[in-house]
Amino acid sequence: MSEGSAQTQSPPLSGLRVIDFTHVLAGPACAYFLGLLGAEVIKVESLDRGDAMRYRGGTDSERAEAGMSTAYLTQAAGKKSIALDLESSGGKAVMRRLIETADILVENHRPETMTALGFDEAKLQEMNPLLIHCAMTGYGRKGNMENAPAYDVNIQAACGLMALTGTAETGPLRTGAPVMDYATALAAGFAITAALHQRNRTGQGSFVDVSMLETAFTLMSSTITDFLVTGHSPQPRGNAANSRSPGAGNFTCKEGTLSLGVNEEHQFRALAKVLGRSHWLTDARFADRRSRKLNSTALEALIAEALLSRTADDWETAMIENGVPAARLRSLPESLALEQTAARRYLHRDVKSGLQLPTLPFRIGEIAAHVPAFSPPRLGEHSAEVLAMLGYSAAEIRALEALGVVNEPLANRSSTATSGA
Template sequence: MSAPLNGIRVIDWTHVLAGPACAYYLGLLGADIIKVESLNGDAMRHRGGTDKNLSAKGMSTAYQTQGGGKKSIALDLETETGRDVFHRLLQSADVLVENHRPSTLDRLRLTEAQTKVINPKLIHCAMTGYGRGNAMENAPAYDVNIQAISGLMSLTGTQDTGPIRTGAPIVDYATGLVGALGVMSALFSRQTSESGAFVDVSMLETAFSLMSSTITDYQMTATAPQPRGNAANSRSPSSGTFACLSGHLSLGVNEETQFRKLAVALGCDDWLTDARFADPVARDKNKDMLGNALTRVLATRTAEDWENRLLAAGVPAARLRTLPEALDLPPAKTRKFASRGASGGVGLPFVMTGNPDTPDPKPVPRLGNDTHSVLQALGYCDDQINSLRKTGVIAG
């Protein structure tokens, strides 16, 4: 069974994380990805990750994460000749993924209206901080900015700690997934419309989508959310994260049947007849007392012990783990998420029939690694390619 995007060509004119991730996901689904970089390369080649030697070589771990399986050409789009080469690339393509501000596209004459003239069937996916058609459409933004401005950071931490950014760039990678979903939708639509489309992806709206239920609650109640620390969003008094004899345990006990299983597994059967805890209304009224009772009981055993006992009893529970520990979990090892990507790295967060668990390794390209071969395939002869190289339009 062939990959769903076999035969689809994507021009990846992106930088940093969200845009490259979007193109990477499309590549994992079988698309041919040509990454267009400046002559100096994507700045992310030189930053991100803990290995400074790799970063110095232009192959940082942050770049490699979503760089595998792509062809790389180095092209100066500030020149008219470079844009001519880019136009020819777009004429050969099905999809353009880019994450440049509208003002940059306007200056380079590569707006969605102009790329549509170049290739009427092109799907142009534009990824920006705040989306088009508003006063902030040209404002620069990174993941950390969007976490702050979207309200996401105001939900983390506690009143004492203040707002805390999530430990990983979740908005970047979520935006990459959103962009891939938009491109897939446009490709599906093109089968009947036979025309291209403009996919307008907003990092801010992606962050909002990660807070969907919180936004709905605010809109319906006019109650602004407050930081809740490690308390569960369900607001169930028997959910949250608790310290144990060693380690921490997360409980997701939201249903009546789950609470009954929890009480029995903890050896606290008396809670089921205690008027303070016997039903959801009473537990909510006495949530502080229930929280204190849970804290006392859970402190008598290790988090690992409680996790084993509670999972065996059918109670949603999970011991807090470090990332190395999490990657050693049975589902992580069996499903091979961290090694089923294009170059043996991270893959898509789903498995689909026909896609191999262990794809043939595809290297992360050096800057301009494929410039010559890509231009040859576009019809440029060796003399023309050498001339472009000598005049500084291309590299590699």
């Protein structure tokens, strides 16, 4: 199949409608991923300021002040935005109509918030028995923490990951990026597609309960199992690999740092060859995995000494050519500039704004890339369009605008905001 013919195929989630009633990162990212796979995504935002992430996150204050922060832009493309007053009866009526027409509702509000709005899981099922309702919360339903507010940093602290990161000297450290948010978004997308498959078999919708805490646990699965089996509480190991192999870890080179992942016998033999240390293979201290572990301090020192003779860039090339798992430590700009990144088309350039935006970490079939259908929307940019799509007449839409149930079209409002997209 040629790339051109693959691109003409309908995306896998074409024909599905997603109501994105989310905010911050995890929820919006999940809906964004579904949109990249072809679903129609309608983002429901509060009437006054919308998604709080519009105004924070990132380092571009001008865009943030305009309600189009880089953090918001990351997972907003391909969505239609409607701004609603959900405290009003008219706003609730619009939301009900949206839900009745939807295949999927993605939301990341506390259960008590959804109940107060009249959109808890039981009522949603009554409104639309076919609905896949995906609720993403910090700790999941049930238990004494189901209504506890939580952000990525809170979950990193609560799950035990921070206690594993860093060293005895640094103390606990959070990861440099909001990995729990995006991992939860991926977990939710996985769960939603499974629920859709179930609906195809049963003809019934379902409630999908996604926990950020359990997502964090899942990312630590092997560590958790080791603790449960052995009773050994894991300790921070800095940059040492989980395998605890003396040939796995970060090493300083003549220039730069090299990450090695030498865990198997054939990999150690290849490492010795690349380093010009074939005599290690007949050295009793390093003859097998058990001996190397007993003499790990000596072996690590010898590897470190050998790597100082060349740059990390040189070593990376030589290691990979010989089948040794290795990577030069790169900054984010360097990594994004890799030929491999370009070949995969992970970054999408928005036609309207020229901005580059992340997409999906996988391809389905031979499609070259999954890209959003259009640019990130301003708050309520599609309110009138969505209402018309739901069957509201022009007069009814004007009446809702006059009552303050939805925002007026952007063209009718004065705005000093500069273009953020």
